[in-house]
Amino acid sequence: MRLHSIALALATLFLSAITPSKIFGAVKHLDQTKYILYVGSYGKGVTAYRFDAATGQLQSLGMVGEVANPSFLAADKEFRFLYAVSELEGSTGGVAAFSIDRSSGSLHALNTLSSGGVAPCHLAVDRDSKMLIVANYGTGGVSAFPIGNDGRLGEMSSLMTAKGSGPNTERQERSHAHEVVISSDNRIAYVPDLGLDQIRLYRLDPSAAKLTPNDLPFAKQSPGMGPRHLAFTPDEKFAYVMNELKSEVSVFTRDTATGNLTKIQDISSLRPGYSGENGPAEILVDSTGKFVYATNRGEDTIAVFAINPADGKLTLIQSISAEGKSPRGLEIDPTGSFIFVGNQKSDNFVVYHIDKTTGKLTATGQVTHMPTPVAFLFVPVK
Secondary structure, X not given: OHHHHHHHHHHHHHHHHOOHHHHHOOHHHOOOOEEEEEEXXXXXXXXXXXXXXXXXXXXXXXXXXXXXXXXOEEEOOOOOEEEEEEOOOOOEEEEEEEEEOOOOOOEEEEEEEEEEEEOEEEEEEOOOOOEEEEEEOOOOOEEEEEEOOOOOEOOOOEEEOOOOOOOOOOOOOOOOEOOOEEOOOOOEEEEEEOOOOEEEEEEEEOOOOEEEEEXXXXXXXXXXXXXXXXXXXOOOOEEEEEEOOOOEEEEEEEOOXXXXXXXXXXXXXXXXXXXXXXEEEEEEEOOOOOEEEEEEEOOOEEEEEEEOOOOOOEEEEEEEEOOOOOEEEEEEOOOOOEEEEEEOOOOEEEEEEEOOOOOXXXXXXXXXXXXXXXXXXXXXXX
């Protein structure tokens, strides 16, 4: 009996000494319900809220980090550091690094550097948290920066540019890199280029924070589509590309050996019969790989698609009002229970409940007012 008690005590002590991040690599994979929600916007800084996934309730923490126009946010895999673009039009933009206080939600500024181009609109941290990659929309360049152990950014280590144009002379006069999506094996960065009708592919060298063109340097999109954002299924067999200029989602298969993409379907993101102006924005795949969610600016809706598990093709199953104007950012909370949409032109973001069986959305009635919400980042409370 005594030996059993000693063994039990030792086991308890051992388990208490292992942090969730050591077991899973990130706290959010546990049964976590409390988060800090950081919101990027076109304003003076990053805004934060406490979010309880058990109840869906939010509590405002106000502005927690100053940076001009932090339109998109990213974090390292351990949630120690937050990175934000500073999307400045007409001049060289910036990228800012912060340390995260996961108890209070406050951000401590580390450093800010030039993004290497105009109007940086998206960024991503590699899977090893060794490099940051930034898409500069205005000038089309994709820049990379080393990340120090203290979270600070080193000087730019790569700048990949592309030349050309597309048939839409107003929007496709040159390259416009719009997003960075990194493969789960940390080998390839995918960059939808709205101006060139391409998804550009770069190989990563995280140890040197370098980018080089992939053997197949890009996947072609149909002329005039304007690819904006991309999302993979969890197994990365299929990619879904939101096209801003044609209001269509393109479905691609992915060759896991080469990383190349091959298109198999185009499907409208709009309700049947809608003929007004529209400019789609975000696209997401849920963690089960069964559903795709996308925002429409103009129709002002969230489109919900079901994924055919056999071939990856989509069927539109719901189109629901975004409860505001110009829905841009879209994010699913880490528990998969709620989806957040930021309505940029009506200065609010809205929370919907996700039916995990059908994928369909129901408005919770929770509308939060803040200026120009664009992007969302969930960080588990420590």
